[in-house]
Amino acid sequence: MVYRRTPAVQARLDAQAALIVQAATRVLSRDGFAGLSMAAVAAEAGVATGTVYKHFEGKADLVTGVFRKVVTREVEAVAAAGSGGDAAHRVSAAVETFAVRALKNPKLAYVLLAEPVDASIDAERLRFRRAFAETFEAAVADGVARGELPAQDARISSAAMVGAIGEVLVGPLAHAPHTESVVPELVSFALRALGVRRGPRPDTSWPSTPIATTTPLLEPSPAGPAPGTHPLTPDPVIADGMATMPFPAVTHPGAHDADA
Numbered sequence: 001m002v003y004r005r006t007p008a009v010q011a012r013l014d015a016q017a018a019l020i021v022q023a024a025t026r027v028l029s030r031d032g033f034a035g036l037s038m039a040a041v042a043a044e045a046g047v048a049t050g051t052v053y054k055h056f057e058g059k060a061d062l063v064t065g066v067f068r069k070v071v072t073r074e075v076e077a078v079a080a081a082g083s084g085g086d087a088a089h090r091v092s093a094a095v096e097t098f099a100v101r102a103l104k105n106p107k108l109a110y111v112l113l114a115e116p117v118d119a120s121i122d123a124e125r126l127r128f129r130r131a132f133a134e135t136f137e138a139a140v141a142d143g144v145a146r147g148e149l150p151a152q153d154a155r156i157s158s159a160a161m162v163g164a165i166g167e168v169l170v171g172p173l174a175h176a177p178h179t180e181s182v183v184p185e186l187v188s189f190a191l192r193a194l195g196v197r198r199g200p201r202p203d204t205s206w207p208s209t210p211i212a213t214t215t216p217l218l219e220p221s222p223a224g225p226a227p228g229t230h231p232l233t234p235d236p237v238i239a240d241g242m243a244t245m246p247f248p249a250v251t252h253p254g255a256h257d258a259d260a
Contacts, residue, residue, distance in 0.1 A: 017055040020045050021065050028066060029108040033115045036063065060118040067112065067124040071131055074101060079135045087143025088196045094136055095165065095190045099183045102169055114170045129166065133158040140194060150195040161190055 005013070023045035027036050038059060042049040056062040078101075082094030102109035111117070112128060136158035143149035165186055 013055075016047070016051070017065075020047070020052055020055055020062070021069050024062050024066050025070060025108065028063070028111050029105055032107050033063065033111050033117050033121075038062070060120045063111075063117070063121050064124050067121065067128060070108070070112065071124075071128045074098075075131045075135060077101060078132060082135060082139055087139055087146070087148040087194070088191060090139035090143075091136065091190055091194060091196075092187050094139065095161075095187050096183055098132065098165060099169060099186050103182070109169065113166045129162055130159075133162045136161055143194070148197060150197075152195070157194060161193065164189065164193070 020041060024036065024041045027040050027044050031040070036059060038052045038056075039049050041062065042052045045052070052062070056065065078094050078097050081097035082090040084090070085093070102113070112125065117125070133155075137154045140149060140152070140157050141154035144151060144154065168182065168186055
């Protein structure tokens with residue numbers, strides 16, 4: 001007779017696997033891909049190393065699980081940020097959210113974007129980049145259709161923009177502390193590259209809503225958030241995404257100076 005797992009047993013195994021993925025995310029955020037091992041993840045999760053192997057064949061399989069979990073959350077955050085307004089606002093909000101969240105957890109973002117990894121994980125990285133490009137593609141296509149952007153292939157423009165953003169971020173993520181100029185320069189570049197037209201347009205000030213984060217490391221004071229920081233939105237899941245550290249507020253250039 002074939003053994004079948006009961007729903008309760010399956011739920012327990014799923015919860016254990018999720019715990020291990022969260023632990024792996026924390027190890028990657030602290031030590032990068034090179035510093036991750038099955039034993040280190042087991043210690044972080046408080047389980048035996050054999051338990052980790054029960055759920056994941058090896059390091060590559062485990063990191064792939066982290067990629068899929070984190071990318072889903074990050075893509076949702078970027079898509080939500082760029083879901084409303086005209087083309088300039090949507091692109092500005094999406095680019096800033098992508099970059100700010102990456103710079104808040106630079107070690108994990110570097111793993112996702114550029115750190116040398118196994119070939120199987122590189123395949124996940126390509127899917128990761130494509131998922132982000134798709135969040136920009138709709139905004140570009142709508143902007144072209146509404147006459148806010150010049151005619152262009154939205155798919156190519158979006159892929160090129162994600163590639164450029166990733167290339168710019170690799171330096172600060174890998175070697176140097178981030179500077180306050182990185183994000184606004186990226187936003188300005190994106191608007192220029194897409195050909196945002198000059199002239200009156202609806203308000204494109206950003207952020208119109210707080211940038212979503214996954215770990216409320218700062219408790220809001222009675223007087224409100226500290227000057228120069230974005231409000232933090234609490235989330236019960238710890239270290240499931242890239243946005244885990246406070247980051248100085250930035251303001252993207254308005255549409256009127258996108259061509260400067």
